[in-house]
Amino acid sequence: MTGLRDILERHVSGGSLPGAVALVARGDEVEVAVVGSADTEGSAPMVRDSLFRVASITKIVTAVAVMMLVEDGRFALIDPVAPWLPELASPVVVRTPSSPVDDVVPAEHAITVADLLTFRAGWGFPSDFSLPAVGLLFSELKQGPPNPQLIAAPDEWMATLAKIPLLHQPGEAWLYHTCSDVLGVLIARVAGCSLPEFLAERIFEPLGMADTGFAVPHGSRGRFTGCYRTGPQGGPELIDAPDGQWSGVPAFPSGAGGLVSSLDDLYAFTRMLLDGGGPLLSADSVQRMTTDWLTPAQRAGAELFLEGQGWGFGGSVDVAPVDPWNVPGRYGWVGGTGTAAHVTPSTGAVSILLTQLELSSPTPPALMREFWTYAAS
Template sequence: MTGSLEDILQPYVESKSLPGAVALVDRGDGSGPEVAVVGSADAAGGAPMVRDSIFRIASLTKPVIAAAVMALVEEGRFALVDPVAPWLPEIAEPVVVRTPASPVDDVVPAARPVTVADLLTFRAGWGFPADFSLPAVAPLFGELLQGPPQPQRVAAPDAWMAALARIPMLHQPGEAWLYNTCSDILGVLIARVAGCSLPEFLAERVFEPLGMTDTGFAVPAGQLGRFAHQYRTGPDGALELVDAPDGQWSSVPAFPSGGGGLVSTLDDYHRFARMLLEEGGPVLAPESVRLMTTDWLTPAQRAGAGLFLEGQGWGFGGSVDITPTDPWNVLGRYGWIGGTGTAAHIVPSTGAVTLLMTQLELTGPTPPERMRELWAYAAS
């Protein structure tokens, strides 16, 4: 192991390809976490990044949602094998396009009901395939606003579910892994089963027990000074502002997205990661964590996911490394990346944690070099 965590990230700031970043590596060897804080909270070089800067964590929301579902399973509110139709009647009798390439009006009935496990493993039939040109994919962007988080633009849960019911599945339940949409459906399921809003349930059952005081679906007005700006890389390579601190996350949205709506901090998400490594306490039982961090996919399903998984498996809410073929790829590593420039992984066998929080959107499903460098450093 050479250099430091800051040595990895600082060159990206100096080249102006990254405004700033906060990262953590805990190898689980008793030496404690190494933390690096570099750059600024905005591209103009104004307020410096700080350890407790708040970020839009996008798809790092997905493991949190999976944990919330497992809390309801432990309560006996439903089982993994149960159909979700009693709580989500809009999708009680879904239809499926005859083939993945068929038009959206060429459909057949679903062969069986959608279950809780189908949603947790992303095999319910709705979501993004490796080929975005398939006809049944377009309505996910147009009617459901799936894609980069836009919390203030999405319809409330009941209207969103009504729109989902009009969109045919791309595959039969249990047949194929498809990205993203299942986590949003799970967010609606949690709220309806629990009889309260998704923000309320997560606050009571996950955030408060873990002390995750800066995690939620909006940033309070008094904390906007710690909220980083959000950027994308424009066609000319320059950074373009996507969202300012007083923008889309300044108030709780009508649709709290289970697929990508949370904001959080480095230390808050570290608490969530440690919960998973410490067998779930005080949120989950050990068996629930084991189920979350186990690969559920067949070889064909992993292969069909294309660049989304790069051959990895999938647990509940996150990927599972099953073939350690790269320097950063550790057998059993569980976690995920967020399209807003975030990443979080744990290694249950060693107790290791790696976290990266940035405010620069990814350009596609393939993790950027800065993430791979971080993972290789953590594994060294």
Template structure:
């Protein structure tokens, strides 16, 4: 059986991406490898403490922050969000998912905190990106691959969202991404504090996640990786350099995918979830909240409608939950997600395992890249 270094090196050596970091932890045993370099120029070798744009594995972190507010009684799962997000007080809904954006009906129920946490608010991406109501999500809200310096500030972003119809009625189905951005805005408005400030005080500092933020300061840029997509010749094509879009604070800190982090930082978060909300002797969340986060809340029909997004998986709060064994790495109850910048992080409560792989190559669609699949296969083979 190939070891972790070989698993990563197989892909890096082909020139498809400059480097990667992989981590598999079970209890006190941590296996971590860093291969390749931080960029295609080989400016510096990849390190275990290299910093990556983690994209959508931001989502579980932001969902955990929302659950903190629920536990404090500042919001409730069944609360309509319009009291904090008045832009969503009277949303319209396209008559059918394929209808033009001006063929709408009123929403029959309010959008609730529960709808946001479960990505069932009615806003977001379906399996068919060609639907008319999807286009303004990309053009006006800058959804898609993260581009933090292009997204307007939260109030302007919310105003734009209020002019876009929902794809379906609140609570009637799962759609990807926007609910997590709305969670970030919700946290800021409920607390009266910027999202980065709240996350730093309530999660990152207590958990020792020293390199997790929405911006990379100048004294850490030497550890920050460049970000690529696959170019026309098949090799990596630069999207964002280390001193690019994440070198200054964004106007819109994206709860759906704006964070940078390291493998060891996300490990601290994952271990907190495995310990049912406790870290370093401190209670961050109750066991009930963690179980609610990491449980599947989707019906079989909702999972089927998600298509490739959720093959064999359901959805909890901020992350997917394995419900079927379709591949060797699927374990019922495994919770986590992937990031469009080439990242993946999961916890498996039944084995006490945290698995994290961070790379720099943008995913080309909802199907999982070969590197991720090989990493998951390796992690599954390491199970006790």
């Protein structure tokens, strides 16, 4: 019978990626596989506590932080965000998604915390990246694959965002990515400290996530893997080395994709969600996070990213068994650097996959799908 290690070894031995680390937990039974090397040179073997850029798995952590502030009574889900993000007090919307960026109308209602959590505030990536208002997210905000040292500090970033029109009216459509970066700024302003400080004090320290943060200390870089993309000859091509962009805390700590973490740190985090939120959140908050908030039309409009899935707070929610790995209620997300983390409350399962190979498109690659099918079996 094919095991978890067999799945990873097949892809690593084929030369498509240097190494991988994975975990599948079914109840209290935990299976871990560690395969390959931390880099293409084979200078260091992959180890269980290797460090990875987890990219968009960061979005789930950011959503947890927002829900902690809700439970603290700092704001409610229905509250407008303008008191803390005054740059967003009077947003405008392009008349149609394909309209020029100067053909705008006023937003019909204020942007709320819930709009940001459900990715329906009006900024973000649709299926068509060529739309004029979307182009500004790349050229002005540097949205896209994580490049932490290239992004402006939060106040400057927010001032730039405020000049970019919404693609849709708030609440109307699901758009990927940008809302989590806005939430990161919201958390910092409401809490009165930086996003790294808040996450460290309120999430990482209570859960024992000692290897998770926005930068890798010098003493830990021996465990930090290289980050690669598929090169023109089909093999891995280095994007970022261990002494690269994660060597220091960036000016803009991205709530959408900036974290580095390890297998066991992510397991502690996902177990918290699976076990009902303690000690960080109430079971009610976790239930809200893992509920699909999208309409059928919104799910259909997000097909490039969601493939029919729904969206909770910070992560997708499987709504129908359309694939062997698609279990209704499964919640989690993938990172563009080749990572994935999910929990399935109905079966008590956790699945975590960490690789070093950047995804070439929003469509999950074969390894990820094989891993998910195995985790669901």
